[in-house]
Amino acid sequence: MSNFCVALIAAMLFFGPVLGGIQPIGNLQIMGIDDGSASLDSGLMNEMVLISINGQKVTDTESVDRALSAVSPGDTVDVRASYQRTSQDYIVHISPSAENVNYAGILITSVVAGAPAETAGIKPGMIISKVNGEYINGMQGFFDVMSIKSPGDTVVFTAKESNDTSGATSDIEIVLGATPGNETRPYMGIYYSAGPLYIGLLGISVGEFNAEGYLSFLKSLPSLMVSFNPSDLRGSFATMLSAWFFILMMPFLSLMGEGFGGFSGVMMAFFEPAGWAEPFGIGIFWAANLLFWVAWLNFYVGLFNCLPALPLDGGHLFRTYFLKAAEKFNMERKKAVRLSVRVSGYLTAFIFLSFVIMFVWPHLSSFFFGLFG
Numbered sequence: 001m002s003n004f005c006v007a008l009i010a011a012m013l014f015f016g017p018v019l020g021g022i023q024p025i026g027n028l029q030i031m032g033i034d035d036g037s038a039s040l041d042s043g044l045m046n047e048m049v050l051i052s053i054n055g056q057k058v059t060d061t062e063s064v065d066r067a068l069s070a071v072s073p074g075d076t077v078d079v080r081a082s083y084q085r086t087s088q089d090y091i092v093h094i095s096p097s098a099e100n101v102n103y104a105g106i107l108i109t110s111v112v113a114g115a116p117a118e119t120a121g122i123k124p125g126m127i128i129s130k131v132n133g134e135y136i137n138g139m140q141g142f143f144d145v146m147s148i149k150s151p152g153d154t155v156v157f158t159a160k161e162s163n164d165t166s167g168a169t170s171d172i173e174i175v176l177g178a179t180p181g182n183e184t185r186p187y188m189g190i191y192y193s194a195g196p197l198y199i200g201l202l203g204i205s206v207g208e209f210n211a212e213g214y215l216s217f218l219k220s221l222p223s224l225m226v227s228f229n230p231s232d233l234r235g236s237f238a239t240m241l242s243a244w245f246f247i248l249m250m251p252f253l254s255l256m257g258e259g260f261g262g263f264s265g266v267m268m269a270f271f272e273p274a275g276w277a278e279p280f281g282i283g284i285f286w287a288a289n290l291l292f293w294v295a296w297l298n299f300y301v302g303l304f305n306c307l308p309a310l311p312l313d314g315g316h317l318f319r320t321y322f323l324k325a326a327e328k329f330n331m332e333r334k335k336a337v338r339l340s341v342r343v344s345g346y347l348t349a350f351i352f353l354s355f356v357i358m359f360v361w362p363h364l365s366s367f368f369f370g371l372f373g
Helices: 002-020 038-042 061-067 116-120 138-146 211-225 230-254 275-280 283-305 313-328 333-371
Strands: 022-024 028-033 049-053 076-083 086-093 102-111 126-131 154-161 170-175 177-179 182-187 190-199 204-208 271-273
Touching (some): 038 086, 049 061, 102 138, 271 275, 313 333
Antiparallel strands (some): 049 076, 154 170
């Protein structure tokens, strides 16, 4: 019980005043700056978080387009950015030869061996910015363009290496194949994710992380866990179940790029202390991480202690209640004790073997299936 009490107190502090003392800085972080660009000369650096351009807050592609709509090559731009939670204005003198275009291509994460993409020379780590000479806008833009293609069509991709800051690109010609099992759909053999947003006038690439939405979601989890609506039983049950599942699995989901495993160095760049937490500086993130892990670990330790296995608390409770039940059936005391020891022992062995199988079976399953053909 003490574990659950500690978990509850830590969770209340984490989701209450601690998260309330943290606010987002921005959503766009600089991931690359072109060699010789005006942004590099102005002092902008990788890992900085963009806050505004010419006084207009920038959070996504659309807001960047609006902020630069009246800017032309050769103009001067005031860029406000944050580095390690210190904000500063940077004056960027845009080159007259800069390209006034913003786009978010796609990042190639892997290529299927022997597929048309590999044959054409596409490699993991490349960023595709154009298809047949036209800029694409993210994953949806790429999908829209490719959905109207057919097997046998020739497509020209404009690509560059993701770590190349020279701005050099190359055109790669690929003949689309047919999707296995569906001869009418084109096939390239690539896996991809959203690429960084490239801001042509500034010569920088930025990655997007919805810091404001993410923080709001974390703060809303406790209310979602108890969001019961009698008029929508099915919807409220699904919401509560999802919220509980997310909280219980947060650290595991963070390993797959989702969830929450604490404010890491990368994530901390998007947030800063606010209000009562401002005097504590970076210490508010340490406090948040400590409270999160204290709550999460104590909750699971409490659940583990509830298992009816010795020497856990659940095992002792099981034996106690088993003896009381035996007394009601007029069972001899010695016989009841022996039986309770035997049953709790079986349960302990069963739970222990379950944990062993859970961790070992994934490594042995293929071997056993192979024995039986």
